[in-house]
Amino acid sequence: MNSSSLRVCVAGAGAIGCTLAARIALSGQPVSVFARGKTLAALQRNGIHLHDLEGRHHVTVNASDDAAALGVQDVVFLCTKAPSLTTLLPQIQPLIGPDTRVIPMVNGVPWWYFHGEGGRFDGEPITSVDPDGVIHASLDPRNVIGCVVFMTAQSSGPGVVSTHNAYRIVFGELNNALTPRLEELCSLIARAGIETQGSDRIRDQLWTKIIANLTSNPVSVITGATLEQIYGLPQMRELALATFHEVLAVATAYDARLSMEPTTFMQFGASMGAIRTSMLQDFEKGLPLELAAIGDAVLEMAQKVNVPMPVTRSVVTLARFCAEHPHKDHVRH
Known part of the structure; x- marks a missing residue:
């Protein structure tokens, strides 16, 4: 992964999405944000204002509601709430190519839990989070890298976020392999000032x-x-x-x-x-x-x-x- 030419997009501009996008931008890595409505307008007008343990930051990002215009990305972070994934994924299909790494930063049990897990339920769906199979149909599990986010952030308005705790994110392949793309993803996030770990047991x-x-x-x-x-x-x-x-x-x-x-x-x-x-x-x-x-x-x-x-x-x-x-x-x- 050549960081100088890396195409990174954060899809979803809530508290966690804006925090992540701001930290990535602060590392010098260009980042796009897929957003809509009032949030999009605020990001285009004012950028992101982040107040964290390192101080107050203001960054500008390439915000758009046109996935086709943003084009195929190398890395896409899904930062929407879990209930919104079925709506978001069909909208951002133009961002996802055969080699795009897609990282769902969702709370709770992810739809991918049993994919590559290797146990007696291997490959089975979690119907509570994907009752109609929309997520599975919209996203090839081979594109997905698992993610567990240990971050707290609060938003006082579109693009305005604050957090008073340290950042930590753990990534892992669904089949628990330690791959070059996993290592490269960890490097990207570590450069953003976020404590990062690549795990061979992401479900733990x-x-x-x-x-x-x-x-x-x-x-x-x-x-x-x-x-x-x-x-x-x-x-x-x-x-x-x-x-x-x-x-x-x-x-x-x-x-x-x-x-x-x-x-x-x-x-x-x-x-x-x-x-x-x-x-x-x-x-x-x-x-x-x-x-x-x-x-x-x-x-x-x-x-x-x-x-x-x-x-x-x-x-x-x-x-x-x-x-x-x-x-x-x-x-x-």
Whole structure:
């Protein structure tokens, strides 16, 4: 991968997409952003404003809603929310050639989980996240490099993002091979000032993030609680621990290797401070929630291996009810 002539595109310009695009641009690597509507107009007019641990940054990016005009890319990062993938992928087909590396930066269980996995469910779909097979039909798994994002970012407006925690991203091939294209991708992101790792067991890292998501996101919608409260307050921590152990049992059933000590995990979560989860932010804005990828998909996988998840199922059910029947006292920003 010749970085000087590399064509890189970030598809989706929310908080994570803008953060990634800004960091890549700051490294000197040209980057395009596929965006639409008010977000596109803001990026074209004002670029991206990022406030992170290194300070305040302003970058200009090549923003467009015309995938054909942007042309085939070497690397495409899918930075939309999981529910929007089925809409986004058909729109960005002109970006994807036979050798394009496509990196889905989505929360929860990805549709590609069983592709190249090699176990007894190898090649099976995750119907919760791709019920009609649109994602699988739109994207050849051979183009995909798995990704687990350990980043928190909040957006106060189109193209204006802030984060107060360190960046970390883990990449891995779906078949767990350590390939030159994986190494090159890691180099690209490391140059952007993001801690990066290429893994030969990407699903282990994935379960770590799934546990973090599932112990915090749905309950934040129900309660409005921050990470500090979810993992720090005794009663809330008890609920998070129950979910933690249920998800860990599912991960273990799929031969994931996780070295997570629950007390340390809870302490780390509480140390994140008064962070409102991305799902809570979406809920307050009246946006679709990632419950299918973060909750339903894990329950689907649990059912395949006969692992009961009563606490998790109840919390996901309550979060969905809140989303479908918002109380008048819930503040929508």
